[in-house]
Amino acid sequence: MSGDIEQPHQEAERGSGPDIDGTQHLSALAAPGALADWRLALCFETAHDAGVLDGLPATAPQIAAARRLDEAAVRAILYVLVAWEYATVDDNGVFSVGPRGTGQQERAALAQHGAWIRRWATLVPRRVHDRQAAAPDEPPRPDPAVGLALLESASRPYHGPVTQACRSAYADGVAAPANMRVLDLGGGHGAYALEFARHGCVTTMQDLPGVIDLARTDGRLASAGVELVAGDAFVELPAGPFDLVLCGTLTNIFDMARVRDLLGRLRGILASDGQLAIATWVRDRGPVGAAFGVQMLVATPGGDAHSEDDYRAALGDAGYSDIRVTEHGDPPLALILARCGEVLHARS
DSSP states (O other), rough: OOSSSSOOOOOTTOSSSSTTTTGGGSTTOOOOOOOOOOOHHHHHHHHHTTTGGOOEEEEEEHHHHHHHHHHHHHHEEEEHHHHTTEEOOTTTOEEOOOOOOOOOHHHHHHHHHHHHHHHHHHHHHHHOOOOOOSSOOOOOOOOHHHHHHHHHHHHHHHHHHHHHHHHHTTTOOOOOTTEEEEEEOOOTTTTTHHHHHTTTTTEEEEEOOOHHHHHHHHHHHTTTTTEEEOTTTTTTTOOOOOEEEEEESOGGGHHHHHHHHHHHHTTTTTEEEEEEEEEOOTSSSHHHHHHHHHHHHHHHSSSOOOOOOHHHHHHTTTTOOEEEEEEEETTTTEEEEEEOOOOSSOOO
């Protein structure tokens, strides 16, 4: 799992809501032209957390009295939501949900965007001096299932293109193996694993025990035939051999020394002509990649949006070959592909 999306402040159904195209535009990883206004995000988060949105339709005095809030503050915040059409107000001062509205997952994503803005504002100035500095006002982190749902939604534009590119990676003179064996490492929400399984791949997903417990409870992965493995990748990995190992927004959680350690471990479970795929934003490929580096700065103790050169050097030193980088989606997500060793013939 990546650290780019944290848990929102109220529960949401995994995979629910009308966000067919995902909620990336309501996150810190939106393209510059699509980024939600910070004024809207902070006011929406406040209204979400304080129960103001749950009180609609009502007047500002009614909401303030019911929630024990300051009436003037409630009114000021609601008028921001009115200005951005997330609320309306009639001639009697009654505020209601506006034409833009939000589904449950969209609401959680926009509120979480406000929480991240606060975290950037407080942590970036501190961590430039001390990488381990703590935020004075840490947003609460309830149900981890909500964070996985938001991560799945925000990454939705990439699930199909990334898995398709991984399955097509053998096209240059090497046939993809039948019943391709895939490990989705740190798969989190499981959307990549589901896509691989849907296309006939023999798929395993490994993540930390708490994440795998949620995946088993959810049931979608087991129903699709995905094998679920709980464990720390730095301690134990599935035996393999795998034709493909995908690290989807995983390597960015760690510093480069730990990434190098992981790359070495993964060679041991790849087939002799297997491939490694790393899907992530890199800091030297556009504004979202650069912003992702700061997101990792405030979200993780040592992570980073490592550069393309960082990955190429680490993969080469670990003995990988045929290193390729492509981009998918908008804003573009980098997909770094490398072979476990030199491939001399096609597999049957």
